[in-house]
Amino acid sequence: MIRRHELSDAEWEFVRPLLPHAASGRKRLDDRMALIGIVWKFRTGSAWRDVRDRYGSWATLHTRYRRWAADGTFERMLRAAQAKADAARAADWMVSVDSTIVRAQLPGAQKSGLRKP
Incomplete structure (x- = not known):
């Protein structure tokens, strides 16, 4: 039984070739x-x-995460997943961006000489 956060065999077979090869040692x-x-x-x-x-050790996981982030491993995974979804026509790439602006008043702004425009 696969736990909720674990990779299935199919998911692992998809990402395995995208990971950098480990140096011997x-x-x-x-x-x-x-x-x-x-x-x-x-x-x-x-x-x-x-x-x-x-x-595994949290330090090992953190180190591996930093290495994979720096060498583009996660970007390769994302691009491969997007390409697979595109090929299967399984993704709709419509994007919506919220451009709401929220103005904030700092506490004590009146006392420090800052004024609203």
């Missing part, structure tokens, strides 16, 4: 488990230090 946390831990962190809104031990 000492044994490291499996990329799938690292990606699941990173997804869990962002889906739950938890701090890095609060990531569950079952996903």
Whole structure:
């Protein structure tokens, strides 16, 4: 049974080729488990230090996240997912941007000499 935040086998097979190849050397946390831990962190809104031990060390996950963000791994994943959705005609790319402006008055602004225009 797959837990809510984990990748299915099909999802993993889709993203696996997009991940950078690990350099040889000492044994490291499996990329799938690292990606699941990173997804869990962002889906739950938890701090890095609060990531569950079952996903590996929070420091390892944070380092892997920073490396993958810096080398464009997540951008490659996004572009590949968008291309797959386009090919299947499964996505509607209409975008709506809210341009509402909210003016704020700082507390104590009158006392400090700041005035409304």
